[in-house]
Amino acid sequence: MKQKIRYTDWVGRTETTEDVADESKVARMYATLNAESPANLSHQELPNLWHWMYFSPIVPFSDLGGDGHPKRGNFLPPVDLPRRMWAGGRLEFFRPLQVGQEIARTSTIKSVQNKNGRTGEMVFVTVSHEVSDKSGMILIEEQDIVYRDYVPKDRPTPSYKEAVELSDFSKKLVPDPVTLFRYSALTFNGHRIHYDRKYCLEEEGYPGLVFHGPLTATLLICLLTSNRKKIALKNFEFRALKPLFDTHTFVLHGKELRSGMYDLWAVDHEGHIAMEARATGTS
Numbered sequence: 601m602k603q604k605i606r607y608t609d610w611v612g613r614t615e616t617t618e619d620v621a622d623e624s625k626v627a628r629m630y631a632t633l634n635a636e637s638p639a640n641l642s643h644q645e646l647p648n649l650w651h652w653m654y655f656s657p658i659v660p661f662s663d664l665g666g667d668g669h670p671k672r673g674n675f676l677p678p679v680d681l682p683r684r685m686w687a688g689g690r691l692e693f694f695r696p697l698q699v700g701q702e703i704a705r706t707s708t709i710k711s712v713q714n715k716n717g718r719t720g721e722m723v724f725v726t727v728s729h730e731v732s733d734k735s736g737m738i739l740i741e742e743q744d745i746v747y748r749d750y751v752p753k754d755r756p757t758p759s760y761k762e763a764v765e766l767s768d769f770s771k772k773l774v775p776d777p778v779t780l781f782r783y784s785a786l787t788f789n790g791h792r793i794h795y796d797r798k799y800c801l802e803e804e805g806y807p808g809l810v811f812h813g814p815l816t817a818t819l820l821i822c823l824l825t826s827n828r829k830k831i832a833l834k835n836f837e838f839r840a841l842k843p844l845f846d847t848h849t850f851v852l853h854g855k856e857l858r859s860g861m862y863d864l865w866a867v868d869h870e871g872h873i874a875m876e877a878r879a880t881g882t883s
Contacts, residue, residue: 610677619654645696656788668790681747688839760872767853808845838877
C-alpha cells in the first residue's frame with residue numbers, strides 16, 4: 601500500500617539562490633511593459649516587483665511536468681492537484697534593488713494548509729523570501745501558492761466580488777499574447793497556461809490564455825507610481841480573486857485612502873474584481 605505523503609513535512613525547508621540584477625533583463629522589462637527606459641540603466645533603481653525576474657529555478661526540460669512547471673517534490677511539496685496558481689502575497693521594502701547588484705534570496709516554506717473552497721479541495725503553500733545583497737536586506741516577501749483540481753464544466757458559476765468603489769485614477773488594459781509570452785520569458789516561467797492556447801482550452805478548460813497574477817500586481821504598482829510619482833513604497837499586499845484572460849480588456853484602479861495608503865484593484869469585463877491590493881509608502 602502506497603504511503604500517503606504528509607505535505608506538512610515540507611514546512612521549514614529552506615533554500616538559498618543567487619543572481620545578478622543584470623541590465624539586459626531590466627531593459628527587456630521596460631520594453632515588455634511599453635514603458636520609457638532611462639538612457640543609462642547602470643546602477644539605476646529597479647521599480648518595485650521587478651525582482652520577480654530573478655531567482656527563477658533553472659530546470660532541464662526533462663524535469664518539467666506536463667503543465668510546464670518544474671516537477672513537484674523538491675523544494676515545494678508534491679501536491680497531488682493539477683492546477684497551480686499564485687494566489688497572493690505580502691511584501692515589505694527596505695531599500696530599492698539596483699541594476700548590476702549581486703543578490704541572494706533565502707526561501708523558507710512557512711505553512712501548508714488543506715482547505716475546501718467553492719471549487720473543491722485546495723492546498724495553500726506559503727513561502728517566505730528574504731532578498732539581500734552584501735549591504736543587507738532589500739525586501740521580505742511572503743507568497744501564497746494555491747493548488748486545486750480542475751473545475752467540472754457542469755459546476756455552477758461561483759459568485760465573485762463586484763467592483764462598486766469609485767477610483768481616483770484608472771487605466772484600461774488590452775491584454776496581448778505577446779506581452780504574456782515576453783513576461784513568461786523574462787521570469788523563466790514555463791507554465792503553459794500563459795502561452796499555450798491549445799493547452800489552456802483542452803487541458804485546463806480555460807477560455808483563453810491566463811494573464812499572469814504577478815504581472816497584474818506589477819501593473820497595479822505601475823498605475824500607482826505613474827499617478828503618485830514621488831511615492832516610496834514600504835509595503836504591498838495583493839490577493840487574486842479571479843483569473844484574467846487575453847480574450848477581454850480589463851481595468852486597473854487606484855484610490856487614496858489617506859496620505860501614503862492606497863487601495864488598488866483590477867476589474868474584468870464582467871465588473872468582477874480579479875485582484876485587490878493595498879500599498880503604503882511615503883512621499
